[in-house]
Amino acid sequence: MSVLEARELVVDIPGRQGGDPLTARILPGQRWGVLGPNGAGKTSLLHTLAGLRPPRSGTVLVDGEPLASLRRRTLAQTLAVVFQERQDSFPATVLETVLIGRHPFLSPWQREGADDVRLAHQALDALSLSTLKDRLVSTLSGGERQRVAIATALTQQPGVWLADEPTNHLDLHHQVAVMELLHQQAEAGAGVFLCLHDLNLAARWCDHILLLYPDGELCFGPADTMLVPEALERLYDQSLSVVTVNGKPVFVPT
């Protein structure tokens, strides 16, 4: 159970002056979705919350401790990041890649033990990757690699998930499977914070929504108060139609 908190946080985005400060707490069990057009700074916000880039001002805290005072290794035991872009310049198998998620828990001389391997196999199962475990990651499709990245984060057993477009490259079935997995993680007590492009996934799976405008303006709140067509039309500069399916709004560009 961990709480990720932003206090008067202004993300440092080159070429943008000002921007609203963000003060918010991502509590255990909450599922946050960040929406905004290209270049609004969703990824920069996510990286700042993960302590991977310094904020222009303000602080990020995990369980009341400022990130700056935490060792990266300690932080990585609580917080997992799923990146939008990945490098694999060197060959590695799927299982090796997923086992990397145990890195923050092992001392320099320690090798991965049976428990670590078991966690990795569970993560592979959860993302239906078991049959691919001995394949080289470089030979996988985009969607399969995305699932490997999520399985790596799952192996980390994080208290807080920061995921940058976790449904990128995924087919419909796996989009739903991944969102369901993140939902389960939240039910089990994790805080989940996602950058998303798909309004409808956000509407169906997130309970909190943060809208990020290109000029740095932001607003957030419970999903049903934020997902109103007028706000979203202004956000994306795109007119929308709304229909209701299974009690949830579905947005269609018009």
Add this chain to the structure above:
Amino acid sequence: MPGTRHRPLPALVALGLAGLLALMVALSVGSVSMSLQELWAVLLGRGNALHDTLVFSLRAPRALSAFATGGLLALAGALMQVLLRNPLADPYVLGISGGAAVGALLAMLLGLGTVLVSGSAFTGALLSTVLVFGLAQGRGSWTPTRLLLTGVVIAAGWGAVITFMLTLSPTEKLPGMLYWLMGDLSYADSPQVAWLVLVPAVLLTLPLGRSLNVLARGPLQAAALGVAVKPLEWGVYGLASLLTAVAVTTAGSVGFVGLIVPHMLRLVLGNDQRIILPASVLAGGALLTFADTLARTLMAPEQLPVGVITALLGVPTFLFLLYRSR
């Protein structure tokens, strides 16, 4: 790592045995060849005087220098490849050998002795490292691409200086200079320094292996998994530079060991740095020892520069691997 393609320990044992074999061959082959029994007698202190002199004064220092140099170069190459996340990086890619060569040639031009040539080469290597370090740092932002470009351009600059110096040099000094540039172990008679650097370096890099595995997946991913990226990167850069500087000082710029040894091992053993780093040391040492034995026996009494042998072995092997990897 459990579940990897190969068991690491047998591979390391096999490479260790290959290293021992290369050293034994190096000790027993030459102008006067020895049988295994004779070598054994010498090692136990029961050999005849000629054999004693050959082994302890001539062959052993040279073979141990070759082994340590090969190990240093292969370890430096493996580290550089992870640091720059570029499989084509080698210990010289950042211009260290160029700086060392300029230092060595300068000392030779001035007619200084072997020790001063080595000292001057080492100074040149460190100077080049500091230069690349400082310039790549720029105004804060540091990326592998920037480091690589800075290093490559500095290396090209050194190349021009080297050519210029060769042009100016009197003819009688040219052979020594060319031998130095191609890598040569003829004067490598004190292996102590190389070993004193190699052994602690191996012990230091062993616990870093898993962090380097994570770093190979990019600095952001590594940071998110708890690696202190900047200290690790600068540490690896400093260490790889030191290893290269010591290797170049011992034997000149021996090519290809640092590039192909880690690669061959990756193709066979996978890319777990916890295995690749020690395996590179053993394989690099064995290869250079073997190549140096060939260099001094193939055309005896003529001695070939060992760099010629490693390049002759290295070029086709590397092209083959590259061709096959497509």
